[in-house]
Amino acid sequence: MRRLIPRTLAGQSVALVLLGVIVIVVGAGTLAVVDARSDADSMARKEVTAIAVSVAEMPATAEALSAARPSAILQEITERIRRKSGVAFITIMGPDGTRFTHTNPDRIGEKYLGSTAQALAGLIYTETYTGTLGPSIRTIAPVHGDDGTVVGMVAVGITQQTLAQGWRSQLPLIVAVALAALLAAVAGLALIRRRLLRATGGLAPRDLRIMYEHHDAVLHAVHEGLVVIEDGRIVLSNDEARRLLGEPEPDLTDAPEFLRENGLILDDELVAHRGRILLVNRAQVPGTHASAVVTVRDRTELSEAMGELDSMTRFAEALRSQAHESANRMHTIVAMIEMGRAGDASRMATTELELSQHLIDTMTEAVSEPALVALLLGKSAQAAERGIALTLTEDSQLDDSATAVLSPRDMVTVVGNLVDNALDAADPDDPWVEVSVAGDRSGVTIVVADSGPGMDPETFVAARQRGFSTKSGGDARGRGLGLALVVQVVAAHDGELRAENTYGSVVSVVIPAPTMAAATGSGGAR
Structure with missing residues (x-):
């Protein structure tokens, strides 16, 4: 049984549709045959009724019924009408049902087989009855005399066999139309099957379902x-x-x-x-x-990790360099002490400590955010290692309320990336970087300047749009993402990013205080 069921979705679909087409064609053919038979019966009833009424109303019929030998007059007339009309019989009888005419002359004089009560009552009656010629559709009509009384009856009938021959003659046409419709449907379904096979790759419904479920699971996983x-x-x-x-x-x-x-x-x-x-x-x-x-x-987390690793590597190099420097100073101080110049040794040691502490105190006083202070101290160490003078401007002042405008993480992202770009772009002959950070609850302004050549407007636009880099390797080495990250932070806070060449290459970021709608609607995006 399973071998009879097509395997592919195309085969199963076409088989189901073909089964439906066969049912429709067979049903339509059956209805056509039933309709032809019904039409034949209806036309037969009308025909026998019309002939019966016409014969009954002929004056010659009533006159012949009153004659001594009605059969001698009526038999010839009824047979002539029967042959021309093609009916099976025309029987004229008296009120008692005695036949005066019949297709078979031997039946004349016998009693009529069928209903006569309706005709005797003056009515025209049609019925299906089995008489001497077999089952037939017959109509019996009364024959009225001059005084209106029923003086006889006329029965006209067509046998069922004759009717069957009529509607059965239409069967070849009905069968031909049905077969033509079935063949056309099969041809169309063959084309549909071919197209479905191409569309589904010849897969079975179960295979398609499994493929879809796995496809959906993979997409989500x-x-x-x-x-x-x-x-x-x-x-x-x-x-x-x-x-x-x-x-x-x-x-x-x-x-x-x-x-x-x-x-x-x-x-x-x-x-x-x-x-x-x-x-x-x-x-x-x-x-x-x-x-x-x-x-x-x-790649955000990986890029951030690589950036942090790069910063830590540079910071470690700076610490290693400072360790060598500190070791040299310690040897110098020890030598001074051994030489008996303890005062000079003390002044040298305290001077270095005071300079380091002064830098920390200056940045801490200007910038209240610890993460940003730590970043600037680390960048200062990197800059010193690379021989670049990095300074925090005297007008830098960032209080605690500025974190309501720009989060510490976003501050570190903006300042760290701008300072990194500035350290890379500083002029080797006159290397310096200047950082200015100011802000409170009304807004935050960050300005980073360096001694480099800066960017022309076209280069700055390109750097804003994508991970663009003017350094060797470009995107292939993962560069050019710093300014792009800054652009994302600025856009998220409806800020402004500008680049200009004045006393140096100057890049500034202005972040306004968030509106009420922005503060409630963009919190998740930050």
């Missing part, structure tokens, strides 16, 4: 964003893609550039988006221009 674009519209995106990219409109309205740009091919491209560092791959679907598959991975 993978920790990589997946976006499928077809004809310039998003047709599929998994949970991770929606987490990283938000809920882009199907028509790519306000979607990132790497989704909207047709024909774009990316291979492990680093892109800053919504405060995250994303590793994006984009491949075009062969033979199309506006269809592509995009994969997205979150």
